[in-house]
Amino acid sequence: MKLHFRSNDLEGQLWQRRAADRLGLALRRLHRLVAGIKVRLDDINGPAGGVDKRCSVEVIVRGIGPVAVNATARTWQDSVETAASQVRRRVVMQLHRAKSVEVQPAAPAVAPAARCSARRQLRLG
Numbered sequence: 001m002k003l004h005f006r007s008n009d010l011e012g013q014l015w016q017r018r019a020a021d022r023l024g025l026a027l028r029r030l031h032r033l034v035a036g037i038k039v040r041l042d043d044i045n046g047p048a049g050g051v052d053k054r055c056s057v058e059v060i061v062r063g064i065g066p067v068a069v070n071a072t073a074r075t076w077q078d079s080v081e082t083a084a085s086q087v088r089r090r091v092v093m094q095l096h097r098a099k100s101v102e103v104q105p106a107a108p109a110v111a112p113a114a115r116c117s118a119r120r121q122l123r124l125g
Contacts (some may be wrong), residue, residue: 002036012041012053015076016099023057026084030091041076055079057087064094 003020027034037059038043044052049073060079068088071082092096 001031001034004036004038005041006039007041009041012043012076013043013108015080018077019055019080022080022084023087026088027059027091028093030061030088030101032062033062033095035062036093041079044072050074052060053079055083057083059087059091062093064091067091067094 001024003023004063005019007016019041021028023037023039024031025090027037030068033082037057040054040056042054044054044055046052051072053076054072054073055076056068056070060066067087069083069086071079071086073079073082
């Protein structure tokens with residue numbers, strides 16, 4: 001699993017290892033399916049403060065493709081935690097969707113005339 005990390009903030013760059021650890025923990029059961037992770041930490045409005053720490057995560061999942069989430073919070077820790085839990089939920093949801101599409105059985109091919117004659121036989125018999 002490859003991790004690409006970017007940040008426009010010096011403090012955000014210090015969070016690289018912590019973000020990688022948290023995402024690894026969130027995706028630990030799915031590590032065989034994850035081809036790569038892109039993480040971007042941005043301080044949206046600089047030193048002005050407020051709810052402006054954004055964590056953007058894109059996970060490349062084999063068989064599904066990219067799954068992306070964004071989380072914005074007051075602290076780096078909160079944004080990373082929120083993004084990690086959201087990305088885990090979204091990857092699992094996409095895997096379930098892909099599996100249910102593959103597993104659904106095809107509808108039986110019964111001609112409309114055959115259905116009508118079967119109903120008639122039930123009523124008569």
